[in-house]
Amino acid sequence: MALAGVRVIELAGLAPAPFCGMILADFGAKVIRVDRTKTGMSLDTQARGKRSVAINLKTSEGVSLLKKLCLQSDVVLEPYRKGVMEKLGLGPQELLKGNPRLIYARLTGYGQSGSYASAAGHDINYLAMSGLLSRLGRSGEKPYAPLNLIADFAGGGLSCALGIVLALLERERSGRGQIIDASMVEGAAYVGSFAWKSQSIGMWDRPRGENMLDSGAPFYDTYQTSDGKYVAVGAIEPQFYTQLLKGLDLDPGSLPPQMSFTDWPELRRIFTERFASKSQEDWSQVFDGTDACVTPVLSFQQVSSHPHNQERNSFLTDSNGEQSPRPAPVLSRTPAEPSLSSDPFIGEHTVEVLNEFGFKSEEIEQMMTHGVVEGDAIKAKL
Template sequence: MALAGVRVIELAGLAPAPFCGMILADFGAKVIRVDRTKTGMSLDTQGRGKRSVAINLKTPEGVTLLRKLCVQSDVVLEPYRKGVMEKLGLGPQELLKENPQLIYARLTGYGQSGSYATAAGHDINYIAVSGLLSRLGRSGEKPYAPLNLIADFAGGGLSCALGIVLALLERTKSGKGQVIDASMVEGAAYVGSFAWKSRSIGMWDRPRGQNMLDSGAPFYDTYETADGKYMAVGAIEPQFYTQLLKGLELDAGALPPQMSFTDWPELRRIFIESFASKSQAEWSRIFDGTDACVTPVLSFDEVSSHPHNQERASFMTDASGEESPRPAPVLSRTPAEPCLASDPVIGEHTVDVLNEYGFKSADIDQMLKAGVVECNPAKAKL
């Protein structure tokens, strides 16, 4: 796999950093999640392919142990607020002195500098400060945050993974590591570059929810079908719009012009009535194989059985029977080979990992007795 041989220390967190670590693991990196002791169960639902070491970071011995693991690795991924790792003596300046090739990725909401650097926040706050939230939502309604995908996962975990891969690539030329300052505010804003840069061509001149791609246009929206399901319509270009009208059995000559903004409410009313006349399955049969850009809105329970997704094996089932998306993109020679075993329990691999990092059995036993580390191999069999 593409990242085979890369050692990653991921300090346990929620959402963005675990996603970043899962991406690296899916593509071959050896990702070790460092959990705290006496935690019970992990809330990391993205532990696929990772191993867990439980360390008591409230003890000097635990901090020393983590330092040894970090400086013997290629990447450190930490999700804490600014200053937490420095208080432990494990900031990037300290660790890079011991291992100049180390890549130290810091994934936070607001970044390592600025007046908000130490402030708490969540996805909704980050996209608010990025400017994107002001553009999200229907006309006449308040801004609407679409799940926590934009900042946490696109601007956060995915952007951080890209930064790590870029730093690994650069290291092959310079032989040096570096620090990655991954801000979810900036990552979200960067993901939204199209919205920013296309303002100059008039794509976002109208208020929120009244533009072509933000639910303003009737030919770029979702419509309820007779059975209470939905179809997604994205018929922007004239040739696609023609196919949409053909499938709906509507006469273009009897309708307002496609790009007449003032007529969009009336056109939407007509589309609503049309789509409500048939079931989702009926509309799918009508539009499949056409270039109308009309597709069914599939639920999580339906996606893996859709013919297209089946043919590409786009979804997979793990050992516990849970379904999830296959890693993307697909590489022709070194594709991802995601682990299908159960996610690790806290401390499941403590002894194995410490052995791999060169610790002697007697020293490991002493750390276990002293509560510096914790090992829970039996929980993996439950």
């Protein structure tokens, strides 16, 4: 796999950092998640392919152990607020002295500098600070945050993974590691570059929810079908719009022009009534094989059985029978090979990993006895 041989220390966190770690693991990196001791269960639902080591960082021995693991690794992925790792003596400057090739990725909401650097926040806050939230929502309604996808995962976990891969590539030339300052505010804003840079061409010059791509246009929206399901319509270009009207059995001559903003409410009314006259399956039969840009809005339960997704094996099933998306993109020679095993229990691989890092059995046993580490491989097999 593309990242085979890369060793990653991921300090346990929520949402963005675990997603970043899962991406790296899916593509072949050896990702070791460092969990806290005395924790009942992990909240990491993106632990696919990772191993867990439980270390008590409230002890000096635990901090010393983590430092040794970091110094023998390629990447450290750290999701804490600014200053937490420095208080432990494990900040990037300290670790880079011991391992100049180390890539130290810091994934936070507001970044490592600025007046908000130490402030708490969540996806909706970072999205608000990026400017994007002000553009999301229906006309006449308050701004709407679409789950926690844009800042946490696209602007956070995914962009941080990109930064790590870029740093690994650069290290091949320079032989040196570096620090990655991944801010979810800036990552979200960067993901929204199209919205920013297309303002001058009239794409976003109307109020929120009244533009072509933000639910303002009737030909770029969702519609309910007779069975209570939905279809998505994205017929922007004239040739696609023509196909849409043909499938809906509407006479173009009896309708207002496609780009007449003032007539959009009337067009939406007509489309709403027409789509409500048939089921989602009926409309799929009408539009499949055309360029009308009409697709069913599939539920999580439907996606894996759709013929297109089946043909591409777009979704995988793990050993527990749970489905999730296949890693993307698909590489022709070194594709991802995601683990289908159960997610690791906290401390499941403590002994195994420490052995790999050169610790002797008696040293590990002593650390276990003194509460520096925890291991529960037996529980993991039950």
